[in-house]
Amino acid sequence: MMDFLKRFSRNKGALLGALILIVVVLLAVFAPLIYPDSPWKMVQRPFLTPFSTDGFPLGTDTLGRDVAAGLVHGARVSLIVGLVSTLVALLIGVPLGALAGFYGGLVDDGAMRFTEFFQTIPNFALAIVLVAILEPTLPTITLAIAIVSWPPVARLVRAEVLSLRNREFVDAARLAGLSNMRILFGHILPNAMSPIIVMASLMVATAILLESSLSFLGLGDPNIMSWGYMIGAARTVIRNAWWLSFIPGVAILLTVLALNLIGEGLNDALNPRLARKGR
Amino acid sequence: MGIAWAILSRLAKAAITLLLIVILNFFLIHAAPGDPAAVMAGEAGAADEKFIAQLRAQFGLDQPLYVQFWTYVSGVVQLDLGYSYRQQMPVLDLILDRLPATLLLTLTAFFMSLLLGIVFGLAAAARQGRWGDSAITSVALLFYATPLFWVALMAVVLFSVKLGWFPAFGYGSVGAGYTGFELLIDRLRHLFLPALTLGLFFMAVYLRMTRSSVLEVSQMDFVKTARAKGLNERVIRRRHILRNALLPVVTLAGLQAGQLVGGAVLTETVFAWPGIGRLMFESLTARDYNTLLGVFLVSAAMVIAFNIITDLVYRLIDPRI
Numbered sequence: 001m002m003d004f005l006k007r008f009s010r011n012k013g014a015l016l017g018a019l020i021l022i023v024v025v026l027l028a029v030f031a032p033l034i035y036p037d038s039p040w041k042m043v044q045r046p047f048l049t050p051f052s053t054d055g056f057p058l059g060t061d062t063l064g065r066d067v068a069a070g071l072v073h074g075a076r077v078s079l080i081v082g083l084v085s086t087l088v089a090l091l092i093g094v095p096l097g098a099l100a101g102f103y104g105g106l107v108d109d110g111a112m113r114f115t116e117f118f119q120t121i122p123n124f125a126l127a128i129v130l131v132a133i134l135e136p137t138l139p140t141i142t143l144a145i146a147i148v149s150w151p152p153v154a155r156l157v158r159a160e161v162l163s164l165r166n167r168e169f170v171d172a173a174r175l176a177g178l179s180n181m182r183i184l185f186g187h188i189l190p191n192a193m194s195p196i197i198v199m200a201s202l203m204v205a206t207a208i209l210l211e212s213s214l215s216f217l218g219l220g221d222p223n224i225m226s227w228g229y230m231i232g233a234a235r236t237v238i239r240n241a242w243w244l245s246f247i248p249g250v251a252i253l254l255t256v257l258a259l260n261l262i263g264e265g266l267n268d269a270l271n272p273r274l275a276r277k278g279r
Numbered sequence: 280m281g282i283a284w285a286i287l288s289r290l291a292k293a294a295i296t297l298l299l300i301v302i303l304n305f306f307l308i309h310a311a312p313g314d315p316a317a318v319m320a321g322e323a324g325a326a327d328e329k330f331i332a333q334l335r336a337q338f339g340l341d342q343p344l345y346v347q348f349w350t351y352v353s354g355v356v357q358l359d360l361g362y363s364y365r366q367q368m369p370v371l372d373l374i375l376d377r378l379p380a381t382l383l384l385t386l387t388a389f390f391m392s393l394l395l396g397i398v399f400g401l402a403a404a405a406r407q408g409r410w411g412d413s414a415i416t417s418v419a420l421l422f423y424a425t426p427l428f429w430v431a432l433m434a435v436v437l438f439s440v441k442l443g444w445f446p447a448f449g450y451g452s453v454g455a456g457y458t459g460f461e462l463l464i465d466r467l468r469h470l471f472l473p474a475l476t477l478g479l480f481f482m483a484v485y486l487r488m489t490r491s492s493v494l495e496v497s498q499m500d501f502v503k504t505a506r507a508k509g510l511n512e513r514v515i516r517r518r519h520i521l522r523n524a525l526l527p528v529v530t531l532a533g534l535q536a537g538q539l540v541g542g543a544v545l546t547e548t549v550f551a552w553p554g555i556g557r558l559m560f561e562s563l564t565a566r567d568y569n570t571l572l573g574v575f576l577v578s579a580a581m582v583i584a585f586n587i588i589t590d591l592v593y594r595l596i597d598p599r600i
Contacts, residue, residue, distance in 0.1 A: 120296055120586070122578050124541025125559070129575045132563050133311045209426055213545055216428045217560060231429060235549075242436040249429035257424035 007269040014265020020258035024251075028075035035069035039225040043069075050243060061230070061244050062237055071251055074227040077220075078255060081142050081211040082204040088146035090200060093153025094189070100154070101161030102184050112158070115151045123148035127210060131219045138221045141214060145207050156199055160192035194270035198263055205259035212252050227252050282594060289590060293583045300579050301355045304572040305348055311568065360576070361569035365562070370573035374555055378577070380450060381554030384473055384547065385539045385581075392478035393485055393532050397525065400489025407494060416490070422483035427542050431476040431549040438472060445472050448551035477539065477546040484535060488528045496524040526596065533589025537582035 009015055027034070037043070042064040043056075050059040050067070058067040100111035130144035164170065165188060173183045214220060215228030227248040234244030335341055342350075354361070360370035403415040422430075439447035446452070446469050457465050496502065497520055505515045540556075547556035555574050562570035 117296060117299055120537070120579065120583060121300065122537050122541040122582050124538065124544065125575050125578050128544065128559065128563065129307065129571060132566075132571060133307050133568065205424065209424075212426050213428060216426075216545070217548065218564060228426075231426075231432070235432065238432055238436060239440050242433075242440070245429070245432050246436075249426060249433070252426050252429065253421075253424055256426075257421065260420060260424055 004269050008265050011265040011268050013261040014268070017258040017261025017265065020254055021262060024075050024255050024258070025079065027072050028079050031072045031076055035066070035072055037069065039069040039073040040065060050247070058247055059243070061234060062241070067230070067244065067247060070225050070230050071227070071248060073225045074230060074248065074251070075255075077138075077224050077226040078208045078211060078252070081138070081145065082208040082259075085142045085145035085149065085207045085211075086200055086203045088142065089150040089153055089203060090196070092146065093150035094157050094196065096150075097154035097157030098161050098184055098189060101158040102165055102180070102188070104162075108158070111154070115154045118148070119151045121148075124210065124213065127214060128217065128219065131214055136214075136219045136221055138224060141211060141219070141221065144214075145210050148210070149203055149207060153196070153199060153203075156195060157189075157192060160195060161188055164188050164191055194266075198267045198270060201259055201263040201266055205256045205263070208252065208256055208259070282591075285594065286587075286591070289587045293580075293587065296583060297576070297580060298352075298356075300576055301352055302348075304355075304576060305351050307572065308568065309344075355576070360573040363562070363567055363570045365565045365567040365570070370570050373558060373570060374573055374577050377553055377555045377558050380552060381540075381543055381547070381556060381581075383470065384477065384552060384554055385536075385543055387470060387474040388478035388481070388543075388546075389532075389536050389539055391474055392480075392482040393529075395478070396482045396485025396532075397489050397528065399482075400486040400528075401493060401521075403486065403490045404493035404497075415486070419483040419486045422479045423487075425480065427476065427480055428545040428549055430479055431473070431546055434472050434476050435549070445469075447472075448549075450553050473546045473550040473552050476549075477542050480542065481532075481535065481539065485528065485532055488531055489524070492524040492528050493520060496520050499523075526593070529596075530589060530593050533592070534586060536585050536589070540578045540581055 043066050044053065044060045044064050046060055046062050046064040048056055048059040051057065052059065056066055056068065058071065061067055061070070096111050096115070100108040127144045127148045130147065131141055134140040134144070161184070169191075170183060170187060173187050178186070211220075212226065212228030212231070215226045216232040218232060220226050220229045230248040231245045234241065234248075238245055358371055360374070362368075363370050363373055366373055399415050399419070403412045403419075406412040406415075435447045438445045449469055451457070451462070451465050451469055502515060502519055505519050506512075543554060543556035544559050545556070546552065547554045548560045551557065555577060559571060559574040559578075562568070562574065
């Protein structure tokens with residue numbers, strides 16, 4: 001563990017990413033304390049520019065809502081959707097890939113055809129169709145993002161299991177009389193964890209981008225303030241008040257960048273041999 | 280295995296995939312909350328009970344599900360994608376009308392991002408570990424994390440509103456009456472910002488792939504052998520490393536290109552580019568589900584066609600297959 005932390009912190013980008021992410025997480029967690037009022041509430045006259053009025057550091061939007069409050073509350077949606085949809089994607093992709101790699105043959109063929117099918121469909125278009133038809137709510141958005149993001153997980157896990165299933169420790173477990181399920185989920189999968197963790201951290205980043213794109217198109221949960229919605233709502237006034245679109249975009253950019261940096265740091269720390277090859 | 284056989288098997292696979300998407304579409308219509316007839320008519324537009332009853336009879340929605348299923352699937356197979364009550368036009372005509380604009384945008388963005396990605400990826404790999412390498416990879420990382428729609432909006436602010444270099448939206452200057460060369464220049468000026476912003480993210484992807492692929496190939500044994508034979512370093516780079524490193528990049532790029540069609544929804548919406556992505560956005564806000572699902576099917580077909588073409592190009596370039 002110490003070794004891991006040491007290797008992770010040697011990567012300056014990863015440290016920067018971790019720092020940004022901690023700030024975003026703190027803002028999201030303490031949003032109800034920092035801005036107890038609803039971010040939808042009109043609090044001042046519209047179009048206050050940033051840094052011009054005390055108490056409204058980032059100004060107000062087209063309807064006089066506090067931009068800073070929206071930003072802080074929006075962090076919650078981004079993080080929750082990013083995390084939960086990644087977890088759901090892992091719950092679909094890991095077992096599917098593991099079973100395909102472990103059993104091979106017909107199971108493998110079937111599972112991989114299924115995965116290939118989902119990989120062929122343009123994933124943003126599928127997410128749009130799913131959310132539009134099932135009505136945009138937090139659960140449907142999360143589910144739609146999970147549905148379009150699991151295929152790479154299944155492929156990765158399958159490849160890892162394939163490379164591990166004939167190793168000696170698996171033979172040993174089999175000789176010890178363990179069941180197939182115990183061997184697969186108790187012995188093989190734990191050894192495939194590092195690449196899965198790296199992929200998961202990058203998936204959270206992609207999920208946040210997907211969520212913001214959906215809510216930008218008006219497919220966000222209508223009751224929840226999100227960064228994508230803020231940009232979409234400010235789009236019509238982009239000529240006069242470009243900063244209303246600019247500020248939430250920077251928030252998305254920083255959060256996604258932080259997660260990507262952390263992903264690279266994890267990759268270096270967990271797969272030290274690969275890292276030295278210079279990627 | 281001949282090339283004809285390869286094409287045939289790919290086409291058969293494509294047909295099966297498209298059929299599965301049609302089936303998925305059917306179930307999505309029925310999964311939508313509310314009456315499928317109301318859904319098809321577009322909820323906001325047709326509250327009229329009589330109209331919905333007429334629709335129900337017309338689409339056989341009073342029939343058992345398997346009959347409806349057969350009617351729907353056989354309709355789509357005969358290229359009947361339904362009728363858009365919003366636009367008062369068959370969905371297929373709507374899509375065919377918009378398809379050229381999307382093809383122009385996505386293909387331009389694809390080749391632009393592939394070219395820039397490879398050039399900068401090679402530049403980064405040649406400076407591995409030095410200042411130039413970290414500058415290029417950092418910028419790529421930044422593009423990789425930037426929301427597509429946001430970068431499009433910011434490009435409008437900077438290049439159209441502030442600097443006035445490029446038009447902010449549209450497919451061409453309305454009513455300018457350009458012909459010939461002028462028309463081409465006008466179209467290119469309108470195309471530039473949408474293609475650039477759509478391509479930025481993919482440029483970052485291709486750049487990273489090129490860089491890592493070049494670095495990987497440079498360490499392979501045949502490169503060491505070539506060096507040991509005393510070959511000129513430039514010859515090694517061009518004939519040995521470049522050729523072998525770029526093949527996987529081009530293939531992966533072709534497979535990734537499908538995502539361009541999804542990204543086009545965002546770019547076309549921001550730039551009011553009259554393609555099928557914009558059509559998807561319009562049908563979304565109008566709750567015109569027939570059109571929405573039609574665009575979805577066609578965009579999947581575009582991705583499949585793109586993958587098949589990539590596959591064929593790969594077969595032509597790589598002598599081992």
